[in-house]
Structures are given as structure tokens and as C-alpha cells.
Amino acid sequence: MSDASDARLTDRRNFIRFLAASPVMTPTAVRTLVGSLTLGSTSALAQSYDVLRAPAQAVGDVIAAPEQALNVMDFEPAAKKALPPAHYGYLASGVDGDETLRANHEAFSKIRIRTRRLIDVRKIDTSVTIFGQTYATPIMLAPVSSQGAFHPEAETAVAKAAKVKGNGMILSTVGSTSIEDVTEARGAPVWYMLYPTDDWTVTEALVKRAEAAGAPAIVLTVDRQGGRNTETLFRLRRDDTRNCKDCHAGGFANEVSRKPMFDDLDVSKVTNLYGTGMTWDYVDRLRKIVKGKLVLKGIVTHEDAEEALKHGVDAIIVSNHGGRAEESLYPTIEALPEVVKAVNGKIPVLVDGGFRRGTDVIKALAMGATAVCIGRPYCWGLAAFGEPGVAAVLAIMQREFDTIMKQVGALRIADITPDMVSVG
Ligand SMILES: Cc1cc2nc3c(=O)[nH]c(=O)nc-3n(C[C@H](O)[C@H](O)[C@H](O)COP(=O)(O)O)c2cc1C
Numbered sequence: 001m002s003d004a005s006d007a008r009l010t011d012r013r014n015f016i017r018f019l020a021a022s023p024v025m026t027p028t029a030v031r032t033l034v035g036s037l038t039l040g041s042t043s044a045l046a047q048s049y050d051v052l053r054a055p056a057q058a059v060g061d062v063i064a065a066p067e068q069a070l071n072v073m074d075f076e077p078a079a080k081k082a083l084p085p086a087h088y089g090y091l092a093s094g095v096d097g098d099e100t101l102r103a104n105h106e107a108f109s110k111i112r113i114r115t116r117r118l119i120d121v122r123k124i125d126t127s128v129t130i131f132g133q134t135y136a137t138p139i140m141l142a143p144v145s146s147q148g149a150f151h152p153e154a155e156t157a158v159a160k161a162a163k164v165k166g167n168g169m170i171l172s173t174v175g176s177t178s179i180e181d182v183t184e185a186r187g188a189p190v191w192y193m194l195y196p197t198d199d200w201t202v203t204e205a206l207v208k209r210a211e212a213a214g215a216p217a218i219v220l221t222v223d224r225q226g227g228r229n230t231e232t233l234f235r236l237r238r239d240d241t242r243n244c245k246d247c248h249a250g251g252f253a254n255e256v257s258r259k260p261m262f263d264d265l266d267v268s269k270v271t272n273l274y275g276t277g278m279t280w281d282y283v284d285r286l287r288k289i290v291k292g293k294l295v296l297k298g299i300v301t302h303e304d305a306e307e308a309l310k311h312g313v314d315a316i317i318v319s320n321h322g323g324r325a326e327e328s329l330y331p332t333i334e335a336l337p338e339v340v341k342a343v344n345g346k347i348p349v350l351v352d353g354g355f356r357r358g359t360d361v362i363k364a365l366a367m368g369a370t371a372v373c374i375g376r377p378y379c380w381g382l383a384a385f386g387e388p389g390v391a392a393v394l395a396i397m398q399r400e401f402d403t404i405m406k407q408v409g410a411l412r413i414a415d416i417t418p419d420m421v422s423v424g
């Protein structure tokens with residue numbers, strides 16, 4: 001038993017505290033486990049301690065505590081186990097056959113990293129400044145709707161973890177928590193992702209409320225105009241007898257009005273959230289009412305990036321909605337260079353889709369991204385373990401990113417340059 005000599009294991013009170021702190025142990029479970037041990041039996045305590053700490057041995061293992069995860073992917077099986085199939089299916093699925101969802105991540109394998117040696121990397125600084133605000137890390141949290149489907153503490157748990165780790169956060173229009181509560185939990189303003197309702201009065205009210213809560217940026221998502229074919233979602237939730245009846249009761253208007261950002265708003269005229277008729281005129285109209293920064297999320301071509309510059313957009317998020325927009329088979333990391341080239345340093349370019357490793361992050365930064373966003377990984381942590389799960393996901397990605405920064409010899413984000421990657 002490697003840890004038998006660990007002083008903590010000879011102290012029963014510490015062991016009980018350790019168990020109680022574990023997000024997977026209820027008070028009853030702690031009492032049962034501790035009661036079943038021979039009092040003072042160091043070896044039994046050590047064994048239980050080791051079982052809880054044992055890292056995931058194989059890909060696909062269901063971990064019992066955040067500490068057991070070796071990488072962020074280790075949280076997905078635990079999330080799957082924790083969630084009803086319909087909610088897991090909602091999180092996991094893309095569109096059509098999920099090929100774009102998979103391609104986003106797989107594309108990173110085609111990009112190699114060129115490392116420099118003999119640089120003193122004992123001290124590095126991973127902070128980035130966007131719109132005058134400095135974040136400890138270039139890893140931001142993408143907007144993900146309805147996080148109450150993953151954990152009762154929803155976006156609040158995510159915001160608390162982001163506060164501790166210093167990650168920037170974007171709240172979805174259809175989040176389960178209001179922007180005021182998320183801002184308080186994050187301890188700083190968050191960006192607000194806007195779905196363009198087809199009732200301008202409602203849209204305007206959402207923008208005003210977000211800005212009143214301090215949101216420095218309104219992120220208009222533009223990649224859901226044509227609708228989507230959620231075939232894999234239907235397959236994943238097919239056996240779920242609960243089948244989200246409560247979540248979707250009462251039809252679209254009722255569903256929207258239950259989201260806190262629509263409190264006190266008359267949504268009777270809202271028939272869709274995705275701006276099916278939206279054009280660049282809509283961006284101009286929004287530009288006029290947004291007092292802070294206006295960001296477009298979902299741009300994947302240089303043509304649209306050029307157009308965005310003409311319409312006074314302040315930043316772009318290269319995104320295909322995590323493979324949930326269209327089955328384009330175009331990984332966002334492959335779309336990034338043409339957008340970066342078109343923008344030519346005039347505004348920040350962020351990117352999301354398939355980021356699972358610190359090495360993925362450095363590749364995007366080397367290819368010109370200002371920051372990256374992650375979606376599903378922090379939701380796996382949330383679903384499996386609540387706030388400690390999100391914190392662990394963020395810590396693992398940051399640890400991996402720190403390591404690769406040192407390995408390439410970059411002391412600060414500005415030291416990450418295009419020559420650090422080799423593509424093709
Ligand atoms: C369950 C789920 C809900 C999402 N909800 C939104 C949303 O409300 N607004 C939005 O702009 N993007 C939404 N997205 C897309 C994410 O913001 C992001 O683009 C994507 O998750 C990044 O890919 P990744 O999950 O591979 O990291 C959602 C993604 C998922 C998985």
C-alpha cells in the first residue's frame with residue numbers, strides 16, 4: 001500500500017473529513033463506510049482512501065471523484081452515468097451522424113507542435129487581455145444553454161469554478177440562471193450570448209438587461225438560422241421513459257418564458273430564437289443599440305469575417321456550434337487560419353469546437369487565436385460532480401496548457417507564434 005505511511009491515513013478524523021469533502025459521498029454513505037471500518041485500522045483506511053483516489057485506469061472508466069480524472073475526457077462517462085439519457089443525449093449530440101462533432105477534435109491530430117529548447121521556463125504567465133479585461137488563462141467557457149439539465153446548481157456552479165480558476169465565461173440566452181446571479185457567482189462581469197428573437201422589443205430588453213449587469217460584450221450567435229437535424233439525440237434518448245416531459249411542457253413560449261433571462265418579458269410574439277430571417281442589417285441594428293462590444297459567434301469563412309469587419313463587429317468566435325450547426329465536416333481549427341488572415345489583427349479572433357487538451361489550445365493560439373472556448377468538457381464536470389467537477393476540468397486543461405507552454409519555450413502568450421506549429 002503506497003500510502004500506508006501517509007500521516008493523513010493514521011488520523012481517522014482527517015479521513016472522515018476527506019470522505020465528507022468528496023462530491024460523490026452523501027453523509028449517509030460516509031457514515032456507512034466509516035462505520036464498516038475497524039476503528040483505527042490504518043490499512044483499511046488506506047485501502048479505502050486509495051480506492052477513492054485511484055486514477056481512471058482505462059479510457060471509458062466511470063470515475064467516482066474528480067481527483068480520479070487523468071484528462072478532461074475522463075469526465076464524460078461519469079456525466080453519462082449521472083444524467084438521464086435525454087439530458088446526456090442533449091449534451092453529447094451533434095447533427096446528422098455527428099461527423100463534424102468528431103472532426104473538430106480529430107483535426108488537432110493533424111497539427112504538430114515545434115518545440116524550442118534551453119529556455120528558462122520556471123516562470124510563465126498565461127494571462128490574456130481581451131476588451132481591456134485580463135483573464136488568468138486563454139481558456140474561456142462557451143455559452144451552453146439549460147445547464148440546470150446537468151446539475152441543480154447549473155451556471156452558478158460553473159461561474160464559481162471559473163472565478164477560482166480565472167476563466168472568462170459566456171452566458172447563454174437560454175441559460176438556467178440569470179445574468180445577475182451568474183455575475184455575482186463569477187465575481188466579475190460575464191459576456192452575454194444573444195439568440196436573436198423575432199420580437200425586437202424582447203431582443204432589446206435582453207441586451208439592456210445584460211449590459212445593466214455589466215456584460216462587456218454581447219455575443220450574437222449566427223449559426224443556427226437553418227435549423228438542424230438532431231438524429232443522434234433521438235437515438236441517445238430513445239429508452240428514456242422520462243423523456244424530458246417536464247422540461248418541454250407547454251410548448252415553445254412556455255419553455256422560453258421559464259428561462260430566467262425572459263422573466264417579466266412578454267414572449268407571446270416570440271416564435272423562434274435563431275433569427276431565421278436575419279441578415280447583416282440585423283447586425284447593424286444591433287450595433288446601434290449595443291453600448292459595449294459586439295461579437296459574432298459562428299463565423300467560419302473569410303468572406304463573413306471580412307463582412308463582420310465592415311459592420312463594426314468587435315470580435316469573432318470561429319465556431320460550428322460544437323458540430324451542432326450543420327454537418328459541414330469542416331473542423332473549426334481548419335477554418336481558423338482563413339478568418340485570422342482576413343481579420344489581419346484588427347479584432348480578436350476566438351475559436352471553439354473540440355478543445356480537449358492543453359496542446360489543442362496552444363495550437364489555436366499559434367495559429368492566431370486570441371483565446372479558445374470549451375463547451376462540453378466543463379458540462380461533463382458539472383454533470384458528474386457539480387462545482388468541484390468543473391474546477392477539476394478547468395485545472396486539468398490549464399495544467400496541460402502550462403506544461404506545453406513550457407515545453408515550447410513560451411513564457412507568455414505573446415511568445416506563442418505560428419512557427420510553433422506544423423500543419424499538413
Ligand atoms: C448542450 C449544448 C448547448 C449549447 N448551447 C449553446 C447556446 O445556447 N448558444 C450558443 O451560442 N452555443 C451553444 N452551444 C455551443 C457552444 O457554445 C460551443 O460552440 C461548443 O460547445 C464548442 O464545442 P465543444 O463542446 O466541442 O467544446 C451549445 C453546445 C452544447 C453542447
Ligand SMILES: CC(C)CC(=O)C(=O)O
Pocket residue numbers: 145174321324
Ligand atoms: C437549442 C438552443 C436552445 C441551445 C443551443 O444552442 C444548443 O443546444 O446547441
